[in-house]
Amino acid sequence: MDSLSGIRFGAQITAAARANGLDPRLLAAVAAQETGGPANDSGANIVGDNGHGHGLFQLDDRYHPIARTAAAMDPATNAQYAGKFLSGLLQRFGGNLRAALSAYNAGSADATGTVTTWSDGSRLGYADSVMRHLARLESRDQLLADASSGGGLIGGSATALDQTTVAGPAAPSSNGISPAALSMMMPAPQIPAFTPSGQTFRSFSSEYHDGGGAIADQDDKKMSGAIDPFDDANN
Numbered sequence: 001m002d003s004l005s006g007i008r009f010g011a012q013i014t015a016a017a018r019a020n021g022l023d024p025r026l027l028a029a030v031a032a033q034e035t036g037g038p039a040n041d042s043g044a045n046i047v048g049d050n051g052h053g054h055g056l057f058q059l060d061d062r063y064h065p066i067a068r069t070a071a072a073m074d075p076a077t078n079a080q081y082a083g084k085f086l087s088g089l090l091q092r093f094g095g096n097l098r099a100a101l102s103a104y105n106a107g108s109a110d111a112t113g114t115v116t117t118w119s120d121g122s123r124l125g126y127a128d129s130v131m132r133h134l135a136r137l138e139s140r141d142q143l144l145a146d147a148s149s150g151g152g153l154i155g156g157s158a159t160a161l162d163q164t165t166v167a168g169p170a171a172p173s174s175n176g177i178s179p180a181a182l183s184m185m186m187p188a189p190q191i192p193a194f195t196p197s198g199q200t201f202r203s204f205s206s207e208y209h210d211g212g213g214a215i216a217d218q219d220d221k222k223m224s225g226a227i228d229p230f231d232d233a234n235n
Contacts, residue, residue, distance in 0.1 A: 004028050007137075008042040009056055009075045016079035020087040025141070026097075027083055029133035030104070033126070034058040038118040041136055045075050057082035101127040 004010030007028055017024040031043030034057050043056045052060050054067040055078035061067035064081070071077045086104055093099035099109035105126040106113040113126030124132060 004137075008044065009079065012076040012079045013056075015076065016083035019080060020083035022083055022087055022090075025137040026130075026134055027079065027086070028137055029130050030082065030086065030101070031056050031079070032133040032137075033116070033130045036133075038116055038129070038132075041133055041140070045073060045078075047073075054078070097131075098127045101130050 004014050004024055013028050014024040017027040032041045035043040045056050054072035056075050057078050059067035059072050066072055089100035089103050093109055102111045102113055103109050115123050116129040117123050
């Protein structure tokens with residue numbers, strides 16, 4: 001179900017994914033990780049990372065010239081840029097999804113990246129956290145497909161989002177997706193309306209995560225090296 005019905009900015013994400021040869025659900029999972037958080041599979045069009053992260057995919061104005069322009073806050077443009085960047089990383093790393101996602105976040109294919117704590121207590125590195133969002137979106141599509149074909153929803157529920165536990169990062173399979181992510185089948189989420197907060201937003205994928213210190217600075221330098229070959233917009 002590549003229209004991402006019910007996901008905020010689903011049409012823009014789908015168009016960007018198709019233009020760059022990506023699964024729309026994968027790109028939506030990155031948006032959810034960047035600006036949605038572990039309780040939400042939709043991203044948001046916001047400014048985060050202490051003013052450095054822009055838009056749905058938190059393009060960093062320290063490394064992406066486009067992020068210093070108004071275009072970065074246009075969801076369609078933001079998604080197209082992120083899709084091109086992720087597609088380029090997948091090509092660079094031979095289709096290894098885990099490596100590409102790690103580089104997207106921290107500039108290194110081997111980096112754990114930003115660690116997200118999920119409601120079940122799981123602490124997942126960036127790639128594993130994106131893959132968990134991806135598995136939820138894939139499960140959601142299957143459930144919606146079953147419902148539309150008359151099969152109904154599994155267990156009759158469409159609201160229990162976090163009742164499956166992921167026991168930390170797992171080793172990647174041959175296609176780069178963790179067995180934990182592939183094995184999860186979860187009920188479809190109900191997407192709440194987005195209400196802007198009066199508080200300063202801090203991206204769940206901030207390079208300057210708590211306690212990062214010098215490590216965060218090193219990751220930023222690695223990210224700069226990873227981004228430069230693909231950062232041809234607005235140069």
